[in-house]
Every structure is written in C-alpha cells, then in structure tokens.
Amino acid sequence: MAKGPTVYHVAERAGVSIATVSFTFRQPEKVKASTRELVLAAAKELGYVPSASARGLARGRTGALGLFAYDFLLDPADSIRGRDPQGHDPAQADSERQNEDLRLFPLYVDEVQRGVELECWRRGQALLVGGGNPENNEAVLSDIAGRVDGLAVFPRSVPSEALARIAGRIPVVEVSESALHPELDHVTVDNASGTRAITEHLVTEHGMKRLMFLGGMPSSDNDERLAAFLAALRDAGLTPAREPDYPCGGEQAVAEVIAAVCRENAVPDAIVCATDQDALVVLDALAAAGVKVPMDVAVTGFDGIAAGRVVRPSLTTVRQPMEQMGRAMVELLLDRLDHPDKPPASLRLPVRVVLRESCGCRPD
Template sequence: MAKAATVYDVARHAGVSIATVSMAFRRPDRVKQSTRDLVFASAQALHYVPSASARGLADGRTGVLGLFSFDYLLPAAAATAGAEPGGPITFVREYPDEWCREFPLYVDEIQRGMELACWQHDYALMIGGPSRAGGTDTVTDIAGHVDGLAVFPQTLPADALERIAGRIPVVAVSEPPQDDRLSHVTVDNRGGTRAVTEHLIRDHGRRDLLFVGGLNPAEGRARFAGFRDAVRAAGLRVPRKPLVPQTRVTPSGRAAVTLPDDLTLPEAFVCATDDVALDILDILAARGVRVPEQVAVTGFDGIVAGRVARPALTTVRQPMPEMGRLVVDVLLRHIADPARPPEFCELPVQVVLRESCGCPPR
C-alpha cells in the first residue's frame, strides 16, 4: 500500500505553507480563492485526506470535541454479538419487550444533543468509554485528539481528570466534579424529586412513601434530599436512608433491580431513576399488585421507555438534549478563552404526570 500523502506533501506540491493548507481546509473563507483552488487541486492530485491534527496546524486546534461516556449495554452487546455479515435474513414478529428499555437512555439523549450542537458549530464529536481493563489509556488517547472533553460521572479517576483538565477544557456532565476548578452541567435534581413527592402527598393522598435508589453518584444524594424535603414539609416520617435495591442480570445482560420478597409495600415508590421505576413496575405486575390503585410509582430522567410503559410512568424529565447542547457551548467558550472561570450550570426539570402515580391517562 502506498504511503498516504501528508499536509507537508500538499504544501510542497502547491508551493504554500502548511498553515495555509490547514487554513484552506479548516477555515476556507480566510484563504484567497486562487490559493484555495491551488491547495484543493494539489490535495486531489495526491489523494490527500486531511487528518484532525493536520487541520489544526493553523491554529493549534483539531476541530473535534470528545465525550467520555459509559454504556449500560456493552456487556450485553458483547454477549449477543456474533451475527455474520451477509448471513441469512431472519423474520421475527417482535423484538423482546426488554429491548425497548435499553435505548435511548439519558446518556444517549445527552450525546445526541452534543452531536447536534457540534454539527451546528462545525465540530466533530469523538466518543469513547472505559475499557474492560479499567485503565485510562482510552481517555488519554481521546484527550490527545480533541480541543475539549465532556465526562460523565464515575467514568474517570479524579487524578486522571485533573491531568486532562490541565491541557484542555473539561466539562463534567450530570453532577459537580470533585475539583471545583472544572465546569459542570447538571439539573435541579433536588427540586425535581421534591416536586414529584409533593404531588404524591398533596394530590393523591399518599402518606407512606419509600425512596428507592443509591446515593452515589451525587445526583442520587440530591434526589434523596429532595424526597426528604417533601416528606418533612408534610409532617411525615423522614427516613434516614433510602432503600438501595439489589440487582440481577437479565437474559439480555441488563442489570435489573430486585425487591426483597418480605418488603412491606408502601403507598408509593419514589425512584431515583426511570430504570429503577420500570423494574419495580415489572416486579409489582408479577406479584399481582395493581399500579396505581394499590401502589404509585414515579421515576426520574424522562426516558422514552417510561412513556410507552403500561401504566405510563410519571417521572421528572431532564432536558437531556439541551444538556448536551449546553455542554458544547461551555466547552467552546473555554476553548476560545482558556482563562475563563469555570461555569456551573443547573437546568430546570419538568414533572411529567402519567398513570403510574394515579393521574388519569391523557
């Protein structure tokens, strides 16, 4: 295979500087038409494809942003992969219901918001996640090829995040980072959970409520605090800690929560996420418990699966695509002005009333 042409080859062929070649591809409006035509003709003659590093030679930038995310489905995908390309077409009447619960999740909607914002600003988006070995090689590689990086919680050790933030702008998504020198974009987790809990108490007369979900990451603690705010204001017993459910692995590889067989059912489950709430709906249905007649259930996130569940899930909707767009805006502001102080952004949420809390269907 012939060696690929480089930006240096194009510059030499066109008789211009490498900065001019880079500028012709990165910001063609800043290059004279005749020079631009010359560069493009040389690139075509040499079969040159500009790389991110070559595009950035003119201004030290790559034109790429990074997202270090996580995927609930990677283990399942690895377990179920194996369909051969070009294999026979199979016919099915329907996919398993469980698949509808696996996509899109809130990380997918935030990613979509970032993709749209990157497209609007003429940036590319590079996406990666933790390796099975648990090292930081993947994110280090991504950080070396992007102008700024967005990071979801608990995907990186604090020291690795600090090292990267010393080189490029970093925005923590969903919860504040341990390092207050980093920007972050989050939502009103506490206020949203307080509002949906107040609705259960005030509008449906539920007095015995149970919060289900962990306290880590920090958004879980904020949601539990909002739950406690609401029950305290109503003069009800304030629990010291939530019910942290155990999990089991489903046939598709997804981790689903379980409830103790001897659990005394409350009048309402206030769940830290929609995923937890949907699993509880399944458990209650299997036990013959009617929702919402006997027990109300609410979630938090606003994923699509909650809308198509039966009964449809009352939830606190995060503005997930808007979060992704805002992350890009924050990154671009800090790329343009590296001395800019960190930004702490909290977006409002919406309580979406559906059947699982006792509200009538629309």
C-alpha cells in the same frame, strides 16, 4: 511509503493560495462558494485529507472534541454482532429485540451523547467518542485526550486521578455529579425542584401519606433527589414509609427490595425512584408480586427516557433536558478553550414533571 498530497499540491491544482485551502477546511464560511468547490474538487482528485496534527501546529487546536462514555450499562453480549450459526439476519434479530425490550435504547447516556453530537455538528467540530472497560479505560481515555482540544465525560466513568491528570492538559467538562469534581466545569439539572414537585404532587393531588424513596446507585445527583424528597415530606408533616434505600447490586438488588416489601405486606402509597431505570425495575417487581400500579401503589421516576412512555402503565417522571445537557457540554468546552483562566462553571438546567398513568394521572 509514498508521501501523500499536501496543501501545496491542492493549492497548485486549484489555482489558489495555501491560505485559501486552509480556510476551506477550517473556516469554509470565509471562502466563496465557487472557490470552495474548486478546492474541494482538487482535494478529491488528489486524494488529499487535511491533517489534524498539522492544523494543531498552525493554530494550537485540532478542531476536535472528545466524549468518554459509560461502558458498564452495556451487557457484554450486546457488543457482539454478526450472523448467528443458524444464518439469521442480525438486523432482523436486532429489530425484534428492540420491539421486545425498548429499555435498551435510548437511555440517559444516549440522549446526552446525541446532544453532544448535534452541537459539534452545528459548530463544525469533529467528535471522537470512546469508552473502555475496567481493564483499559484509562488507556482509552488518554488516547482520546491526546487527539482532541477538550473532553466531555460522564460521571464515575474514569478514576478521579486519571480525570485530574487529563484536566491538567485540556479542558474537561462533566455531566452531572457537580459535587464529585468541583474543580471541573459541569452541566447538571435542578434535581431538587423536580423531586420536590413530584413528591408534593403525590401528597397534595393524590392524598398519599406513606411514601418511600428507592435508588439503585448512590451519586450526588441521587443524593440531591433524596434530600428534596425528605424535605418535601417534612414540610407536609410526614416521614418516609421506609428508610431510603440504595441497594448494592444494580437492578437485581432493586427488585429484591421490592419483593421484600411485598412479602412484608409493607407496600407504601407511592415509591419515588431515583431514576427511570430504577422505576421500570420496580414496575416489573410489583407486577410479579401481583401488586397493581397505580391502584395499589404509585411509582415515579426521574430522567424521562423513551421507555417510560411505552411501558404500561406509562411512567410518571421528571424529564431532564438530556439533549440540551449534551449541547451545553460542548458550549462549555469551547468557552473554556477561549477563556482558560475563568473559574469553574456549573450550569444547572431546569427540569419538567411529566404526569402519566403510574401515579394515577392521565398521560400529558
């Protein structure tokens, strides 16, 4: 295979030094616009592509960050795209499907990822995004980690042992779950104040006394939310209407809990859900049982995903600054690269209660 053009060829073609070529690609703001145009034109003519590995040798960095995302929230069938046997346009089918079920996108993970992407773009950092499955996630993680300066990860997306191994080589920042890996940098939110505020709103503004907490997945974030819910009830002189529940089995298990509550005629005044996705399942299950929201029972969530605005009744929730969380992950990674010996940082961002129809309020 013939060797491709190098930085030396570009410098010669543009009539500049190799340092100027390097700066054009690494720190373009340090090169005059006219000179930068000459270099880029020469590179285009020659078919030159700057080597990340070469940049790494020169300055000890690749100029790229990595993001390892969830895979388990996806339906395996969703990953298969193409024209179906009847010849239908997949783009049209995808659009119709989005209209039928706006819960598919964007979710929490999508909004956080967008924040990572936007901040990398703003700072001139390349971003490598990947995700695996139970059979290959460690291999994919290692491959990404070998190509980047730092890695952002979602909680519980990879085994702790693999994460520790990667963190020994490059900076790693985790979103949420600060109790899971306290040795890492973290970006999380004020779970406690948000849940307390929404619980107090139900008790104080709506006069509700029988409240239950329901979450589809145990996590340190959800544990914080549960603790705040119980503390708010205790301060109001109340006890939960039902034992807090983290049913195993995902959405189906959450729906089964609600079905059981309805069969037992034990519907409380309000159901405080750990996440918006849990709350949307609860709304469906209540509707299937003929229980009206908010007339018979109030329902609240936590996250602030887009689906909560369009579902009917619209969902009262605690809005996380998800885009800002993604941006903050990039900031922490770059700061860690510049200050590798600093103690682990845990950035806790504020949240906001959003009052809508599902608790009996008008949308804000």
